[in-house]
Amino acid sequence: TTTTLTLGFLPGSVTLDIYDDGTGFDPSAAAPPSDAGGYGLRAMRQRVxxxxxxxxxxxxxxxxxxVAAQLPAQRTTRDDA
Structure with a gap:
């Protein structure tokens, strides 16, 4: 398996793309988290x-x-609003 990471800077945002050419999976059929693990993608989504x-x-x-994540380059806080 080969993995490629790309970090990009766009006006107002930062992007991270992670690509692998491995076996893949069906995201809609992903098993729910268990005591054995399985929180990785869910935790990443929550953090982003x-x-x-x-x-x-x-x-x-x-x-x-x-797997792709796009984050604002500068986060707006309640004090900024």
Whole structure:
């Protein structure tokens, strides 16, 4: 398996894309978290969304996976509003 990370800077945001050409999976059929683990993608999504970002996962069996996060370059706080 080969993994590629791309960090990008857009006007007002920062993006991180992680691509691998591994076996992939069906995101809609992902098992719920258990005591054995399985919180990785869920925890990543929660952290990105807490920072007012956007998180996505694209994967298909036998086609690899793309995980993407886009975060605002400067987070707005309640005092800024």
């Amino acid at each position: 969304e807490q920072l007012d970002g956007v998180f996505s996962v694209e994967s298909s069996p036998a086609e690899g996976t793309i």
